[in-house]
Amino acid sequence: MGLSVHLRKKVKGFNLDVAWEINNELTVLFGYSGAGKSMTLQMIAGLLIPDDGFVRIGSTTMFDSSKRINVPSQQRHLGYVFQDLALFPHMTALDNILYGSNNMGKSERRERAGEMIGAFHIKGLEEKYPAELSGGQKQRVAFARALMRKPYALLLDEPFSALDNPLRIEMRQFLRGIKKRVDAPIVFVTHDVAEAYAVADTMIVYSNGTILQTGTPKHVFENPWSVEVAVLVNATESPQIAY
Amino acid sequence: MLESSVLFSLRLSFQVAAVATFFIIVIGVTVAYFLAQRNFRGKELLDMLFTLPLVLPPTVTGYYLIILFGRNGLIGKPIYAWTGWSIMFTWHAAVLASFVVALPLMIKTTRAAIESVDKDLINASYTLGHSEFETTVRVILPLAKRGIMAGAVLSFARALGEFGATLMLAGNIPGKTDTMPLAIYSLAGSGEWSQANGMVILLTFMSGLFLLFANKFSKGTI
Secondary structure: OOEEEEEEEEEOOEEEEEEEEEOOOEEEEEOOOOOOHHHHHHHHHOOOOOOEEEEEEOOEEEEEOOOOEEOOHHHOOOEEEOOOOOOOOOOOHHHHHHHOOOOOOHHHHHHHHHHHHHHOOOOOOOOOOHHHOOHHHHHHHHHHHHHOOOOOOEEEEOOOOOOOHHHHHHHHHHHHHHHHHOOOOEEEEEOOHHHHHHHOOEEEEEEOOEEEEEEOHHHHHHOOOOHHHHHHHOOOOOOOOOO | OHHHHHHHHHHHHHHHHHHHHHHHHHHHHHHHHHHHHOOOOOHHHHHHHHHHHHHOOHHHHHHHHHHHHOOOOOOHHHHHHHHOOOOOOOHHHHHHHHHHHHHHHHHHHHHHHHHOOOHHHHHHHHHOOOOHHHHHHHHHHHHOHHHHHHHHHHHHHHHHOOOHHHHHHHOOOOOOOOOHHHHHHHHHHOOOHHHHHHHHHHHHHHHHHHHHHHHHHHHOOO
């Protein structure tokens, strides 16, 4: 299917100008906080409107400033996992998951929710509210909800940042599982080098609203194009990766 | 005889406050939603206009209402010409006065409650394919529920105690428009202290109770 974007936006002294194209793979947007990674995701999802550019998912144009196309966020059919997960606190885990299945018949919804509950090991937690779930459990519910209606692309905005280290490492394995399950582009935002190295098929290095380098993690780590990239990925040493 | 007039005032006050609160909830939530969620030119001016009755002397609010709804008023005149009916000096006028004076409390409380709903939750609902209306009904309003209930209770208490604008618009007609605050005014004026005392204590007690409820709602202890 693939995802290609060209995005330009000026906000309060910050200039974003990025263009990239990916296939059905896991792409990491890597860079310091404030580099424009989350902003990119919001524009892909239609939560923020670019000043200029386009967003195409497969052959569908979701946004194109030159053709005045702007598909509303509700109709873009994307999975989005927020940094704070954004689980609805007044709904149970099951209701949160079911909420992700708009425009499905009742039996289809139940069936799909059952599939998700099995796949994400949520069995037994269905009636619990988000406040009663652990960090890792919330994570799994958020992913199940985002994948309920088989999105055209999955956007992950640092969804593991609130977890402590051992669980974050566990989540890399989890993410590889997602990759196998989802035949769509996955865009994963992180500022954690080890995390990027461990999960990415392709890595796009962001800095201050522009792209410094694109390539496989191995390529970026071994051949940084600039001192800035080298400093960002700390390429003087191979990162200590926990798989 | 006097006892029944006290009962009449009590019943009328509750009737007026209940009907006013119904409209306050419907209009207040709608206005608060647009003020909290939409950006449009003149938004703060609109907020200011709706809030004015909170700070204006009720007599001034009442004066404006006469200009608008009086028999020769901007809105009242065509209504009278068409139907032969005027809202002035009816219990409906007491509802209108209570509505206008208590509405700002609902709007202020509800706007704050809606604005405090995490923006990510609203965005999450949109990315999951839900329309703005569905998101409002299933995410925003349930999460702002406590603020809305606190606003409704405060508005009801304020409507129950409305005096100035009601006097201007509905008059103080015994057995017709004399709500409790107006009845107390009449009783005190004619020196009927024992009756007045009873009503004052009742109104104070009920208002205190409503404030306790409003606080409990907003703190989430109910």
